[in-house]
Amino acid sequence: MHTQPNQRRELGAFLRSRRERITPDQVGLPRTGRRRTPGLRREELALLAGISATWYTYLEQGRDIRASDHVLNALASALQLDRYERGHLLQLAGHAVAAEPEEPEPLAAEAAAVPLLLQPHPAYIIGGTYDVLSYNQAADELFPHLTAAADRPANFARWVFLEPAARTVLVDWELEARGLLARLRTLAGRHPGDPRYSRLIxxxxxxxxxxxxxxxxxxxxxxxxxxxxxxxxxxxxxxYAYTAFHLAEQPEQTLVIYSCEAPVD
Structure with missing residues (x-):
């Protein structure tokens, strides 16, 4: 699969960010001399992955070269990527076919009715870009102002980062916000060039x-x-405990159901 220049730049930046978080101690390399940048040097990572340092540099610079599955998996292992990061790396390198963007995102009528049936438990369905496609009254009350906008669909990512009430409602706001942004990047990586993601980001x-x-x-x-x-x-x-279910025919659409546990003293 051919990759676009912006996708190659994303790949290079992702590799660089992961290289800089790995220390020589973590991979059993001796510390030699002063280091101008954090983490591993490009030459050290290339050595660990068993590839040419020059070739790896071209990959990190976003040059138009094709990396094999073998090379990408070797880099993923050397960088100690988890399975989500490894999948994201393969997506950026063009080793998975991105779905064609759909706008607006369709939601089956049968699925749209599910949150209403789950009342009084807060429930909603979100799409790939975190648009809120369906919700019940309990969810509207749990997340104030989430569905207030009349000129565009409600969006959970927009609510978390741009709605002041979110920082009051979400007690662990930074933890929740960082996790949501990481999930949004994962989804955006599956749809390179999709304007829905670029506009939201x-x-x-x-x-x-x-x-x-x-x-x-x-x-x-x-x-x-x-x-x-x-x-x-x-x-x-x-x-609150929450459970996420992916819809059978639209796996990037997710039904989220909340259940109350106990007040915190």
């Missing part, structure tokens, strides 16, 4: 200093189940 960068600071760190993460501490007016801080 540009908007978040414009409105959020945290996104401007964190986006270059190239963190990636898959959607998952978990727990959140949410602050409710008049009720204090409450623990």
């Amino acid at each position: 540009d908007e978040l960068k414009t409105g959020s200093p945290e996104v401007r600071a964190w986006w270059p760190q190239y963190d990636v993460q898959a959607r998952h189940n978990g727990r959140k501490r949410l602050r409710r007016p008049g009720r204090g801080v409450i623990n």
